[in-house]
Amino acid sequence: MRTLFVSFSLFSLLAFLVVLSLSFGAVSLSISEILSGFTPDSEFYFTIHEYRFPRAVLAVLVGAMMALSGALVQGVIRNPLASPDVLGVSQGAGLAAVVLMTLFPSVSIFWLPWAALAGGISAALLLWALCGAHSSAIKLAITGVAMAALYSSAVDFLMLTRPLEINNALLWLTGSLWGRGWDQVFMILPWLVLLPLAFWLAKRMNLISLGDEVATSLGVSIPVTRLSALAIAVGLTASCVAICGPIGFLGLIAPHLARRLVGGRHQILLPCSMVVGMVILLLADLLARTINPPIELPAGIMTAIIGAPYFLWLLLKTR
């Protein structure tokens, strides 16, 4: 009953935010103007169909994928403070992107998402090579955090030695939905095949949360489940980061809020995290666009403003 109520409220909130995202911005539009914006000869065609709508779609997709990725990582690491960041994927992607922007400024911006994607996936493969398939969750997390710190320091070094390029790099590293449109939506769509795979793992993840021994005695192969869950999380994070930059705290707080709303059963927790992720990112981008128009802040600043205090509160509470 509670689940039903929560999902109903979440979906209403999501629908409401989509409408708000379409109607507000530097120029406010009425409902009828929004609807007319979907026809090619309308005055608002660009604003709605080419700008706000694809951006809202992308916010929904990326919010869902980052949140799902966070829920998977928290599930297999068995720590609510974990997030895809502990795998070093976002930082690896960030390093690849910053290398491209600072050392090869003449390379077309077209290659940026591909470089970031390759960086993110390489970071995950490197972590796997360092830890092996049979290592404990805690070893994986600590190695991942160490690698992430290494990538971040390399990024800092590059930005400090090439000050002329840092504006673009900093902007990318904050994570933003600005300038993203249908092309980016189509780039991210193929990665949605990972969603059913994640749901298929839900039952085993419930058992993993009982502890490695119990789960093994109940017939779950820990290494296989962990590896598949982390691989899916890596794919989701890397594809999102490649397109929007590493939007901070999203993968951490969305699954956490969802856990408070619907509990820890992964069959419910995973979809609920996704919807919470959609709501957070849509809200963050809406605020970023409307707080002081025509200035567009990166959405990553907004998620950090919401996420950082929440994370602190979480840290103090779990002690």
Add this chain to the structure above:
Amino acid sequence: MLRFLSAISIVFLFCFSAFSHAVTVEDSKGTFTLDYTPQRIVVLEFSFADALASVGISPVGIADDKDATRVLKEVRDVIGDWQSVGTRSQPSLEVIASLKPDLIIADIGRHESVYEDLQKIAPTLILPSRRETYEDSLKAAAIIGKVVGKEAQIQQRLQEHRVSMQNSAKQLPENAEVQFTVARKDSLYIHTANSYAGGVIHALGLQNPPLSRDDKQASRQIGLEQLLAINPEYLIVGEYTSPNVVDNWQSEPLWSVLKVARNKHVHRVNGNVWARCRGIMAAERMAQDLVTVLAK
């Protein structure tokens, strides 16, 4: 028959006049063609506004970071009012679209990722601005002048500009070593010979001090010891904030060893003009600043 001929000739003239407006230039993405004279122009960098102002055209929108004072005063005086379209790094595409422009001038360094979207709003001329040198900025101004149908005016303006720069050069000490730096609260950045300011300094018959490090970077953060290693004759400080790092350094013993400190050749200028604005009028303003502080 006469009527027929005159009709033909009118049609012919009409076609010809329409055709004569077509301009083709090379921009950073290849060939750019425009077959009308643009009336509503949106520019996404200050140097482009400078180029338009140099031929007396007012853009309808500028990406001015929502701070009109960032546009060079000399430019503001010419172009009057405009609508802000947001920051230069992330201009608001919906505001640009709402202005219904018939030409957008964008910067390849910042706006390449939204080039396709800008093209959907209006024909977009994309040129280098952010990483450009002084000579590049004059070339970009010539291209902009041609596209907006003022080729003769921009060429004449560029000619006047060269004369104006030479006149300023005559009032400045010849071959003096001038180092331009940007001061933030606690960091100092040198702009090298490859930077825009370095190009203006060179064009004024002054010298950029040789750097011990052989790199092609236009800007780099340095410490006080590195500044001492360069030890220029004149130090121009573009202030982003005040008080800043230079004020802090003045109390350090090492500072008093600098040639500029002993000869009192540290001069402060407007950091916004020197580091953010580029273009014909900006370069003339920079030359004026130098004449004011360094005149023989």
